[in-house]
Amino acid sequence: MIANLLDGIVLGLQFGLLAGGLTLVYGLGGVLNLAYGQMAVLSAMAVVLSMEAGLAPIPAVAVGLVAGGLLGLLLDLTILRPVYRLQGEARVLLSLLLTLGMAFMVDGFLTWRYPTKALTLRIGGGPVEILGVRMVRGGVVASVITILVLSGLLIFFRKTTLGRAIRSVIEDEQGARLVGIDPQRMLRLILVLTGVLAALVAVTRSLVTPVAVTAGFELTVSALIVTVVGGLGSVGGAIFAGILLGIISTFAASSIGTVLSLIILLLAAAVTILIRPSGLLGVKE
Amino acid sequence: MLEVRGLTAGYQGGDVIRDIGFHVDEGEAVMIIGSNGAGKTSLFRAVLGLLQPSSGDVVFQDEGIGGLAAQRIARLGISFVPAERHLFPRMTVQDNLALGAYPNRPDPTTMKVVLDLFPRLAERRRQHAGTMSGGEQQMLAVGRALMSEPRLLVLDEPTTGLAPKLAAEAYQALRALKENGLTILVAEQQVPLAMALSDRGYVLENGVISKEGTSADLAKDPDVRRSYLGIA
Known part of the structure; x- marks a missing residue:
C-alpha cells in the first residue's frame, strides 16, 4: 500500500515535470507541441551517444540538457514560424499537425538508425528505506532531482521579474505587450526551457527504467493526459495532476495490470473534461 | 511631444479612421471625444502599435513610431490604459504593479507615489487583480501604467463600467497626475468629465476629426453642446 503510494509519487513527479513543459508552451503561445516526447528521446540519445x-x-x-534546449530553439526558428502567423484555433491546429509530423519523422529516423539503443543510467548503492519501504535508489534520486527542479521553476515564476513576465503573457498577452513585454521572445525562451525540461525528464526517467528510442509517443500522450487533467497553462496544476495520476496509475498497474493502467489514465482525463473542462486548477474561460 | 499626421487604419472590410491629425504638447491634457463607434479605440490602437496603420505618421519626441510593435512603443515612454484594462487577473495587485516597471525592477519611490494616489491598491496588495471591483481594477490599470514613469499617459475611456461617483474619482486622480506635470491623452464618451480635465480637445465623428479647439471653446460650440453635453 505505502510502497504503491511512494512509487506512484515517483512516477507522478515525472508526469508533473513532463506536463509542465507542455502546458507552459500551450498556455504561453497557443502552441501544442506533439513532438515533446521525441524531444526527450532525442536528448536521451544525445546522452547515449x-x-x-x-x-x-x-x-x-x-550534453543531453543542452541538446534539449537547442531542440526547443530549433523548433522556434523553423517549423513553428508559419504557426506564429496564425491566431486562435488555427494556430493550435497547425502547431499540432506540424509537430505531429515532426514526431513521426523523428521516430522513423531513430528506429531506422538506432533501433536498439536506450538510455539507462544506473546509480550505485542499495535500496533506500523510506517510511519502512525499500525504494530503488535511482527512483529516489530521480524524485529528489525532479522536486528540486519543480520547486526552482515555481520560485522562478513567482519571484523573478522574468518569471512574472512569462506568466503575464499567459494571463493576458495584450496586457503584457502594453507593459513592454515581447510575447514572441518569451515564447522562444520557454521553448528552450521546456526543451531542457524534456531532456531532464528523459534523464531522470532513465534512472528508473530504460528510455528506448520508441518512448516518444508514450511520453507525449502521458504529458497530454496530465495537462488536460491539471488545466492548461498551470504549472501548479500539472504537478498536482501529475502526482494524482501517478498514484492512480501505479495502483491500477499493481491491481489490474500495466496495459489497463493507461486506459485508466485516459478515463481520468475523460472524466475530468466532462466534469471540469478547464482542468482541476485551470481557469474557466 | 506626440504628433499624428494623416493616420488611416482599419480592419479587413474597410478603414475605420481616415486621415487623422492631432498633436499633444508636453504637460498638456488632450481629449478625444466622440460617440460609441466613432473610432476612438481604433485610433488609439493604431497610434500605440496594436493596429497596423495603412498610412500616416506617428511621431513621439522626434522619433517616428508609426507601425512599431506595442511593446516597443511602451518602452519609449508611452503608457496605454485600454478600456478593457488587460490586467493580469490571477496575479496579485503587487505583481501587476511590478510588471508595469518591466524590464526594470519596480522603483520603490514610484510604487509609493502610485499607492499614495490609490490607497485602495495599498490595502489590497496581496489580492488577485481578477477578484477586484471595476473601480479598483481601473485604479490598478492606471497604477500599472504609471509604474514605468511614462512621459505620456494614454487612456481609452477610463470610466468604462464605472458608477458616476467612481468615474469622478478616476478623473480626480488624473487631475492630480496632470498637476504633477504628466502629459495625458484621453478618449472619452463622458464628455463633461474629460472637458474639465483637458486643455484642448478633438471631436471624432465617423472616423474623421470634425472639430478641434480648446476645451473652453468646445464647451461653447453649439454642436458639441447638443451632441455631447446634452444641452440644447
Whole structure:
C-alpha cells in the first residue's frame, strides 16, 4: 500500500515535470507541441551517444540538457514560424499537425538508425528505506532531482521579474505587450526551457527504467493526459495532476495490470473534461 | 511631444479612421471625444502599435513610431490604459504593479507615489487583480501604467463600467497626475468629465476629426453642446 503510494509519487513527479513543459508552451503561445516526447528521446540519445563516445555520465547528461534546449530553439526558428502567423484555433491546429509530423519523422529516423539503443543510467548503492519501504535508489534520486527542479521553476515564476513576465503573457498577452513585454521572445525562451525540461525528464526517467528510442509517443500522450487533467497553462496544476495520476496509475498497474493502467489514465482525463473542462486548477474561460 | 499626421487604419472590410491629425504638447491634457463607434479605440490602437496603420505618421519626441510593435512603443515612454484594462487577473495587485516597471525592477519611490494616489491598491496588495471591483481594477490599470514613469499617459475611456461617483474619482486622480506635470491623452464618451480635465480637445465623428479647439471653446460650440453635453 505505502510502497504503491511512494512509487506512484515517483512516477507522478515525472508526469508533473513532463506536463509542465507542455502546458507552459500551450498556455504561453497557443502552441501544442506533439513532438515533446521525441524531444526527450532525442536528448536521451544525445546522452547515449556522448557516453559511447567516451564521456562520463555527468558531462554526457549536460550534453543531453543542452541538446534539449537547442531542440526547443530549433523548433522556434523553423517549423513553428508559419504557426506564429496564425491566431486562435488555427494556430493550435497547425502547431499540432506540424509537430505531429515532426514526431513521426523523428521516430522513423531513430528506429531506422538506432533501433536498439536506450538510455539507462544506473546509480550505485542499495535500496533506500523510506517510511519502512525499500525504494530503488535511482527512483529516489530521480524524485529528489525532479522536486528540486519543480520547486526552482515555481520560485522562478513567482519571484523573478522574468518569471512574472512569462506568466503575464499567459494571463493576458495584450496586457503584457502594453507593459513592454515581447510575447514572441518569451515564447522562444520557454521553448528552450521546456526543451531542457524534456531532456531532464528523459534523464531522470532513465534512472528508473530504460528510455528506448520508441518512448516518444508514450511520453507525449502521458504529458497530454496530465495537462488536460491539471488545466492548461498551470504549472501548479500539472504537478498536482501529475502526482494524482501517478498514484492512480501505479495502483491500477499493481491491481489490474500495466496495459489497463493507461486506459485508466485516459478515463481520468475523460472524466475530468466532462466534469471540469478547464482542468482541476485551470481557469474557466 | 506626440504628433499624428494623416493616420488611416482599419480592419479587413474597410478603414475605420481616415486621415487623422492631432498633436499633444508636453504637460498638456488632450481629449478625444466622440460617440460609441466613432473610432476612438481604433485610433488609439493604431497610434500605440496594436493596429497596423495603412498610412500616416506617428511621431513621439522626434522619433517616428508609426507601425512599431506595442511593446516597443511602451518602452519609449508611452503608457496605454485600454478600456478593457488587460490586467493580469490571477496575479496579485503587487505583481501587476511590478510588471508595469518591466524590464526594470519596480522603483520603490514610484510604487509609493502610485499607492499614495490609490490607497485602495495599498490595502489590497496581496489580492488577485481578477477578484477586484471595476473601480479598483481601473485604479490598478492606471497604477500599472504609471509604474514605468511614462512621459505620456494614454487612456481609452477610463470610466468604462464605472458608477458616476467612481468615474469622478478616476478623473480626480488624473487631475492630480496632470498637476504633477504628466502629459495625458484621453478618449472619452463622458464628455463633461474629460472637458474639465483637458486643455484642448478633438471631436471624432465617423472616423474623421470634425472639430478641434480648446476645451473652453468646445464647451461653447453649439454642436458639441447638443451632441455631447446634452444641452440644447
